[in-house]
Amino acid sequence: MRPETQKKIERISRVGKVLGGVWWGLIVLTSIVLFVAVFRIVSGHGIAIGGLSMTISSDPVASAFGVTIPLGALAITQRVILALVIALALAVQLKALTHLRRLFESYSRGNVFTTEAAHEIRQLGIAAMLWVVPNILWVAACFFLARDQMPRSIHLELGALALGLIVTFVSWFMDAAAELREENELTI
Numbered sequence: 592m593r594p595e596t597q598k599k600i601e602r603i604s605r606v607g608k609v610l611g612g613v614w615w616g617l618i619v620l621t622s623i624v625l626f627v628a629v630f631r632i633v634s635g636h637g638i639a640i641g642g643l644s645m646t647i648s649s650d651p652v653a654s655a656f657g658v659t660i661p662l663g664a665l666a667i668t669q670r671v672i673l674a675l676v677i678a679l680a681l682a683v684q685l686k687a688l689t690h691l692r693r694l695f696e697s698y699s700r701g702n703v704f705t706t707e708a709a710h711e712i713r714q715l716g717i718a719a720m721l722w723v724v725p726n727i728l729w730v731a732a733c734f735f736l737a738r739d740q741m742p743r744s745i746h747l748e749l750g751a752l753a754l755g756l757i758v759t760f761v762s763w764f765m766d767a768a769a770e771l772r773e774e775n776e777l778t779i
Contacts (some may be wrong), residue, residue: 600701612734614692621688625681634673635662640677655680656729656748660737669736676732680725687718706769714763719755722748 623641627647632639637648640655651662653673659768662670702708726748 596681598698603703604701605697607695607697610695611692611699614688614695618685618688621685623728625678625685626733628677628681629674632677633667633670635665635670637662639681648768653677656726658729658733660733665736668761673729673732673736676725676728679728680685680722683718683721683725686721690718691713704772704774705768706766709762709769711765712765713759716755716758716762719751719758722755728752755775 610619610746628638628640631647632653632712637650638654639646639648639659640653644665646654652659653662654660660673663674667674671732690711694708694715697703697711729745
């Protein structure tokens with residue numbers, strides 16, 4: 592291996608270790624947000640969720656995906672349904688963070704262009720596509736549980752679906768290229 596290539600691999604390994612730790616931290620933070628959000632929604636307290644951010648509010652409303660649902664008039668079973676939708680959204684986020692962690696841990700071992708890396712990237716694409724599911728469920732919950740307070744506009748994150756498809760296609764190409772590289776190494 593050329594010295595320049597070896598230096599790049601070592602740099603990727605160092606960055607992979609650091610980012611693997613960062614993803615662990617974000618996994619822990621997202622898990623905490625998940626438990627706090629579910630508790631606050633079920634107990635009828637206010638919360639707003641947006642990505643890794645969470646706002647705790649004194650207003651008894653739950654906000655996610657740009658849509659706010661008042662919690663005051665909802666029965667406990669209805670609040671549990673909303674909490675499950677938020678839990679699903681945060682579980683999708685946890686899935687993405689877990690695959691990012693695995694990808695960068697693989698990079699930290701020097702496994703940059705492998706089928707393992709392609710698999711983790713494919714799982715990131717799937718997680719991005721799954722993001723639209725809790726978004727649609729939240730809008731549906733707003734329609735069924737707070738119809739009289741429906742917003743004038745509804746935000747659907749369909750860009751995540753398109754991004755997920757693109758990332759999934761890229762992972763297929765990476766997988767094929769990694770297999771070709773492995774075959775070439777066997778023939779040499």
